[in-house]
Amino acid sequence: NAGVTQTPKFQVLKTGQSMTLQCAQDMNHNSMYWYRQDPGMGLRLIYYSASEGTTDKGEVPNGYNVSRLNKREFSLRLESAAPSQTSVYFCASRKSLRGGGTDTQYFGPGTRLTVL
Amino acid sequence: AQSVTQLGSHVSVSEGALVLLRCNYSSSVPPYLFWYVQYPNQGLQLLLKYTTGATLVKGINGFEAEFKKSETSFHLTKPSAHMSDAAEYFCAVTLFSGGYNKLIFGAGTRLAVHP
Numbered sequence: 001n002a003g004v005t006q007t008p009k010f011q012v013l014k015t016g017q018s019m020t021l022q023c024a025q026d027m028n029h030n031s032m033y034w035y036r037q038d039p040g041m042g043l044r045l046i047y048y049s050a051s052e053g054t055t056d057k058g059e060v061p062n063g064y065n066v067s068r069l070n071k072r073e074f075s076l077r078l079e080s081a082a083p084s085q086t087s088v089y090f091c092a093s094r095k096s097l098r099g100g101g102t103d104t105q106y107f108g109p110g111t112r113l114t115v116l
Numbered sequence: 117a118q119s120v121t122q123l124g125s126h127v128s129v130s131e132g133a134l135v136l137l138r139c140n141y142s143s144s145v146p147p148y149l150f151w152y153v154q155y156p157n158q159g160l161q162l163l164l165k166y167t168t169g170a171t172l173v174k175g176i177n178g179f180e181a182e183f184k185k186s187e188t189s190f191h192l193t194k195p196s197a198h199m200s201d202a203a204e205y206f207c208a209v210t211l212f213s214g215g216y217n218k219l220i221f222g223a224g225t226r227l228a229v230h231p
Binding site for chain 1: 125148150152157158159160161162165167206210216218219221222223224
């Protein structure tokens with residue numbers, strides 16, 4: 001099992017450019033997440049998907065869109081990148097968003113994005 | 117609402133010394149608590165978690181944490197630090213909202229281990 005994979009690993013954009021970050025998991029998990037990590041702020045949830053066909057906003061959704069393409073894949077799109085979106089982006093998956101919340105969340109290796 | 121506070125953004129210890137990373141949580145319901153570790157240029161991986169039952173939880177790489185309800189704490193410890201423990205550590209609590217549960221992370225503590 002590869003677990004959670006993300007592409008690309010690194011990306012440099014100019015202000016106003018668009019791009020899509022890809023994420024896939026092979027653990028047959030129902031729930032998937034996108035986080036951003038900034039120094040001193042921990043991980044902040046951008047969007048999540050409880051199951052195939054559903055998506056919901058997290059803590060910091062402005063400037064982003066997501067697509068749950070199928071059960072395996074969950075992409076994050078920046079329509080018009082801004083310097084404030086310079087960050088490390090992590091995708092994660094979990095067996096289920098419902099229930100008691102004891103499931104382990106598994107993370108991908110991250111995408112390091114710089115917006116100039 | 118649930119939240120997590122990690123005391124100390126940077127902790128430095130000598131190799132062989134005790135590691136203590138502090139985490140306090142706020143939760144209106146019995147919490148589920150997690151510690152994750154992030155090695156340089158990698159994603160997060162689970163160290164240990166507390167759900168129910170025994171309050172002293174053992175994890176990977178010799179780490180353990182104790183859930184103390186009266187102190188609303190879930191501090192992470194390791195008796196003897198190793199150079200390979202240098203990493204960033206995140207405490208997290210489960211947030212219950214609208215029928216869903218999500219993880220709320222603390223700001224992280226970066227652990228440095230010196231020879």
